[in-house]
Amino acid sequence: MRIVHDNLLDALQAAETKGLLDLFTERRYCKKEIIFFPKHTENYVFIVKEGRVRVYLAFDDKEFTVSILEAGDVFSTHTRAFTEALDDCTLLICSTENFSRMLIDYPTFTHYLINVLGDLLKNCFTIIINLAFMEAKSRLRKYLLSEAEEKGVYCKEGIKVEIGHDLSRIATIIGVSRQTVSSLVNEFCRMGILERLNRKTILIKDREALQNMDKQ
Ligand code: HEM
Incomplete structure (x- = not known):
């Protein structure tokens, strides 16, 4: 069955996949809180339920924002990026292993990942071009x-x-x-x-x- 919902959160809440939400744990974070540091010890995939999350790379005194995640967007902890709560946030968190199995059963979910990864790639291109060009x-x-x-x-x-x-x-x-x-x-x-x-x-x-x- 084709999933036509706008984002992964809607897709998970849909009747036919409702059981999948049980694999996620809900956690709240305060505005400005660092949610995950790079290469967090546990390998999680998370979905933003409420609020906005900034994904950024940081080195010394420099920071580069690579994405602003909104409700329904998905990201993971196994990256070199920091994630920070831009608002009071609620995340749905599950192990990458479980999420990986979910993708096998519901391959159309990859569509939502591509949205986020595409945005991330676009911003990384902009950063690379700016750095190279400025130099x-x-x-x-x-x-x-x-x-x-x-x-x-x-x-x-x-x-x-x-x-x-x-x-x-x-x-x-x-x-x-x-x-x-x-x-x-x-x-x-x-x-x-x-x-x-x-x-x-x-x-x-x-x-x-x-x-x-x-x-x-
Ligand atoms: C379905 C489960 C997933 C698996 C099995 C998986 C697996 C991997 C693996 C093996 C790497 C390379 C890690 C390394 O070289 O250290 C990677 C990197 C990455 N993954 Fe995933 N991933 C999954 C889900 C996701 C999701 C949902 C996102 C975000 C939408 C994501 C974003 C990334 C990013 C941005 C990197 C590059 C990290 C970096 O180099 O800083 N992954 N993933």
């Missing part, structure tokens, strides 16, 4: 500033910097792809910081903005 941006910014300092020619409009034949040389020097350098230079041009005078020359129109970019 490249910072390297290009520093390279242009040092070139301006060493070989830049000051003129009324700003500082002219010779970049060689094309952007490939910069790409090799700062260790990112030519396409990335090209899209970053275009972005800086759109921001009014740079101008491509010709293939070989870049004009730094706003040195201060280039200097302060990382502080934003």
